[in-house]
Amino acid sequence: xxxxxxxxxxxxxxxxxxxxxxxxxxxxxxxxxxxxxxxxxxxxxxxxxxxxxxxxxxxxxxxxxxxxxxxxxxxxxxxxxxxxxxxxxxxxxxxxxxxxxxxxxxxxxxxxxxxxxxxxxxxxxxxxxxxxxxxxxxxxxxxxxxxxxxxxxxxxxxxxxxxxxxxxxxxxxxxxxxxxxxxxxxxxxxxxxxxxxxxxxxxxxxxxxxxxxxxxxxxxxxxxxxxxxxxxxxxxxxxxxxxxxxxxxxxxxxxxxxxxxxxxxxxxxxxxxxxxxxxxxxxxxxxxxxxx
Ligand code: ADP
Ligand code: MG
Numbered sequence: 285x286x287x288x289x290x291x292x293x294x295x296x297x298x299x300x301x302x303x304x305x306x307x308x309x310x311x312x313x314x315x316x317x318x319x320x321x322x323x324x325x326x327x328x329x330x331x332x333x334x335x336x337x338x339x340x341x342x343x344x345x346x347x348x349x350x351x352x353x354x355x356x357x358x359x360x361x362x363x364x365x366x367x368x369x370x371x372x373x374x375x376x377x378x379x380x381x382x383x384x385x386x387x388x389x390x391x392x393x394x395x396x397x398x399x400x401x402x403x404x405x406x407x408x409x410x411x412x413x414x415x416x417x418x419x420x421x422x423x424x425x426x427x428x429x430x431x432x433x434x435x436x437x438x439x440x441x442x443x444x445x446x447x448x449x450x451x452x453x454x455x456x457x458x459x460x461x462x463x464x465x466x467x468x469x470x471x472x473x474x475x476x477x478x479x480x481x482x483x484x485x486x487x488x489x490x491x492x493x494x495x496x497x498x499x500x501x502x503x504x505x506x507x508x509x510x511x512x513x514x515x516x517x518x519x520x521x522x523x524x525x526x527x528x529x530x531x532x533x534x535x536x537x538x539x540x541x542x543x544x545x546x547x548x549x550x551x552x553x554x555x556x557x558x559x560x561x562x563x564x565x566x567x568x569x570x571x572x573x574x575x576x
Pocket of ligand 2: 325
């Protein structure tokens, strides 16, 4: 059930936006495509979803050409930056429309999944931005996709909501055994959410690998710390100032893959934290200056 993108090329006018893109998404992975704005990320997703065509190349799902399947028959749905709900329909009607059987019961089921089970009859404008994005997710899931395409869906959310929704979507993709492609310009987001990462530059793939491999080989992925068995960006972890003094971890944590031992602070200080143990929020730890 892997999703394989092969030698994808796309030109708009004189601009070669995709210049031979290859990557493979392992089933049930969240695969991040990371690149600056204008690097062609959305174009890749639109081609996979059938909202745009490629000039050359192929996309395979289950070893079959996906590009030959009409868009509405692809088991692929996309979640974008804006929730794009119909404002004249209720929350629930927006989701019902997306279900294969146009069933209220199914829609309620998906609203329950995104923890909005009691908002079926609410008007769209009564919901917060984060809630609307969850409705949008319910709508995407209601179509029963095998592949979920996430086009920077957290961009317009405030930091706390963003963090909650990142975690929520990651857990959901794993729980529902979906395969997801997340495009983002945010390397920290890729580290937090993705199993594998592909870097995109000027329409070409520059590297691809596990999140940890990319973290170690490419700059700009932020500083992370394993706490309570989960990986957190250092920016979310508050420690006391004084080196050698006990520090208290102040923030609740996310998932964890592996920790990396050395942490750089904004003021140029770098510290070692033990990597063999899991940290607990609210507990005191000592940090010490890195040797050399
Ligand atoms: P990203 O999502 O990485 O920001 P896009 O895939 O949206 O990048 O766009 C890549 C480039 O292709 C941009 O320079 C954009 O202006 C151009 N582009 C995207 N869609 C179209 C289109 N329909 N017509 C012309 N140019 C387009
Ligand atoms: Mg885009």
